[in-house]
Amino acid sequence: MEIKSMRFKANAEASLANVVLQGNLKNAKGKFVTKRAEAIKEIDDFEGTRDAAAAIRNKVIDNLDLWLERFETRAQETGATVLWAKDGAEVCRLVTEIARKHGVTKVTKSKSMLSEEAGLNQALEAAGIQPVETDLGEYILQVDNNEPPSHIIAPAVHKSLDDVADLFHKVHGTPRKTEIPALTREAREVLRGHFLSAEMGLSGGNFLVAETGSVALVTNEGNGRMVTTMPKVHVVITGIEKVIPTLEDLSTLMRLLPRSATGQSISNYFSILTGVKKPEEHDGPEHLYFVLVDSGRADVVGGEFHEMLRCIRCGACMNHCPVYQTIGGHAYGWVYPGPMGSVLTPLYAGIENSIDLPHAATLCNQCGVVCPVKIPLPDLLRKLREKQTDAGLRPLTERIGLRVWAWVAQRPALYGLGARVGARYLKWLAGEDKSIRLLPTAPEWTRGRDFPAPQGKTFRELYAARQNSAKGSA
């Protein structure tokens, strides 16, 4: 997917100015937050479960090669083919080759963020193969000129009912419907034909289970089952970090994933798919492929950002992020928005292509406290900022400004003088209003709010005066 993260600030400001989007964000806000808060109460030892989940993920990441080999062996024993892709281009090439090999002209897709990373739909189209998104949100976006998703589990969350009503009326050529069940029915009717005619189904994978060679899929619409069982070929595309050791581990992680994501105790559909269709079985693919993708993940193993690989893609961090809630997902400019994206985008798509993202957070740590696998997202964002500074990637004025400020702050006399001058200047600037409308030294602050006036003298000078007068009177 094309990366537009360098335009974060402009994108964010455009989001703020978009009245329709702001209305939609306001409507969506809080639903996942409230439902998650209720759902986690069902777990007796939520903190302990988070610790256990983090430990499972750490165990895998610490020996990723070992667990991947184990998965590969088991998956092959079940009749699956395991392929490895080092980047998005290789994903596109491998999937196109599989499609050609089996004479595929149409592919139904269940949600896969990795296919977004790889830009797979465009590659399939270029090869004359029709990709059809079957997750309702993804379908809405695909028929709206291939708009990118704005959320990892609710891709069309930025759209309103009215938006979808207009869109379906336009692209389906049907009378405009305004009830959600009617719109959903309309999409189902369109998709039914595709489910029946596609020769290949393509899905992501929430987890790969090493002990059984299975893929676990968490979905809510049933489309995942159609995609993975009806066509003769099923291709699973997922990141190499998604492997976990056992089914027991899967059950631990599944206690957290749906609750953290949508606030459901369990998703409507939860599938553990193992191997190809056996002779005595009625459903399932004749051919099963796993395309396991690196795309920057292996480089993160063992480094200072390795904790990010624990991520199970629930989206709780973005649901709870004040910045995400305010600007929506598109502003982040790549596949993964919110705090998760502000770490993943620099790691996978280049730190130099996403200068603003690690800074696009107040470090409020709401993401850190809701993360089901305890990823210290604010710490990782801060480390990325440090890397940017060390590499000279931040604007020169900022770097010099910080240097000068830190140099002065180490010299109390000079700092005190600066503070005294500053306090008086700001007080003068505020005048009678006691509120500064335009701050020349930091105009960015006063774009959206005033800057309150200071008292006019610094604490240190007032305290020194008080100490002196105490001495004088003693």
Next chain:
Amino acid sequence: MANKRVGLFVTCLVDLMRPRIGFAALKLLEGAGCEVIVPDTQTCCGQPAWNSGDKGGAEALAKKAIAEFEGFDYIVVPSGSCGDHIRTEYQGMFADEPSWRDRATAMAARTYELTDFLATVLKVDSVPGDYEGTVTYHDSCSGLRSMGIKQQPRALLAKMKGVELKEMNGCEECCGFGGTFSVKFGEVSAAIAERKCDFIHASGAPTVVGGDLGCLLNIEGKLRRMGDDSTRVLHVAEVLAGDA
């Protein structure tokens, strides 16, 4: 409880913008029987440098603060954000300098946010001030999520007869300040602040109280820009000291 030697870290924002918060903290601590000293060479804890990726600047300022505040029984900070920076970040900066790491660890163990110190360590029975009116409380992020500051300020406010606390929805949500975030992404920061101001207005309280000046400046600035000239924005120390 008498004669605890407390070093007061007033913070750079209080020094520049609201000295009366520093004096209120002083009054509260002295009123509780502490011997309070304010090292006069203090400037900033270094958090802006640390959060901006300037490790060198952050380390230099951390060493300066560590040296200035050695020898006190406690270090008290009228800010959850600066307090948290000293308590959780200083130690990690000096992985390769064991002597500084040990000094940082020792400082961390003795550092408290003001309301936490008054309520948890000193266990004060009463506070010097009084305040007549309804207030709502904004929980600042670092204080709340990293230092566990939630009940302490409320327990202290409850000791004042005239104060009625009316909780707002979203009291734990970020106000959008975020230090340098507020000047890097001013419009986004102000938009987040607007939501906080809406929560404050919906509470009906004419006064909002908090424990971090950064958040308070952000909230006050947004309220004024929204045309609200009446809602008072106060630091909890001012209220407790009777200086509001």
